[in-house]
Amino acid sequence: MHAAHPTRTLFLSPRVTATGLALADAARRRGLGVRTYADRRTPAEWLGHPGGALYAGPLFADAVAKELGVGLLEAAPGWLADLPRELTRREVRLTSIAAARSLRRPAFMKPPNDKSFPARIYPDGSGLPGPDATDDDTPVLVSDIVTFDAEYRLFLLDGEVRTGSRYARRGQLDVAPLDTDELHDEVRDFARRLPSSTLPSAIVVDVGRLADDGGWAVVEANAAWASGHYACDADAALDVVLRAARPVDAVGHRDARFLR
Helix, strand or coil, X not given: CCCCCCCCEEEECCCCCHHHHHHHHHHHHCCCEEEECCCCCCCHHHCCCCCEEEECCHHHHHHHHHHHCEEEECCCCCHHHHXXXXXXXXXXXEEEHHHHCCCCCCEEEECCCCCCCCXXXXXXXXXXXXXXXXXXXXXXXXXXXXCXXXXXXXXXXXXXXXXXXXXXXXXXXXXXXXXXXXXXXXXXXXXXXXXXXXXXXXXXXXXXXXXXXXXXXXXXXXXXXXXXXXXXXXXXXXXXXXXXXXXXXXXXXXXXXXXX
């Protein structure tokens, strides 16, 4: 029998996803509690829950994490732009959406750490949300357009790949566990080149092989507590999520600068 308040409890948003269900099953297998929100109201008995963890989208996480006492880890907004060119294989810069609206060439543009507007290729900056929809100082990553032949999701813990999955080939969804993919050794070799000191101890990083020359590049970093797992091992992914969204008073000095 579990105690009324297990050592760890995984909280889930009302939005049912395959990853949320897989993480919940993994949590139950190891004796953790699982609680699913009915809406954005946090029940009184959950407030400041000891040992709480969270898996949810950014907007929902922002609404409830503080009430649960959960600290959310994520990469710095400019992490991708600050990487050396040999890891990005393209120009990436962090700017404001007001500045990006003046861009007069095609570029891939996305919010660094949320979904405040769609991440996609824009013919120019005029297609971005206007000031009536998005604050002018909203950060935006502006990237040169490249084509990836294959893309992979990696759940990293202390700089090590705990689990991974291919999720796309030639821009189309194509999911398979990393260990069954013919490029798994190349993926892991490239992951070892990532500067782990610039990332939180628990994070998701997407990487890909470029279509033009077969070189490797970082696609982006994502918060583990909001990332789909594709064909990743759910138990290993849960290890990363539990570190990435844990009680804020358990976040050590090394990770404190990565709190959302």
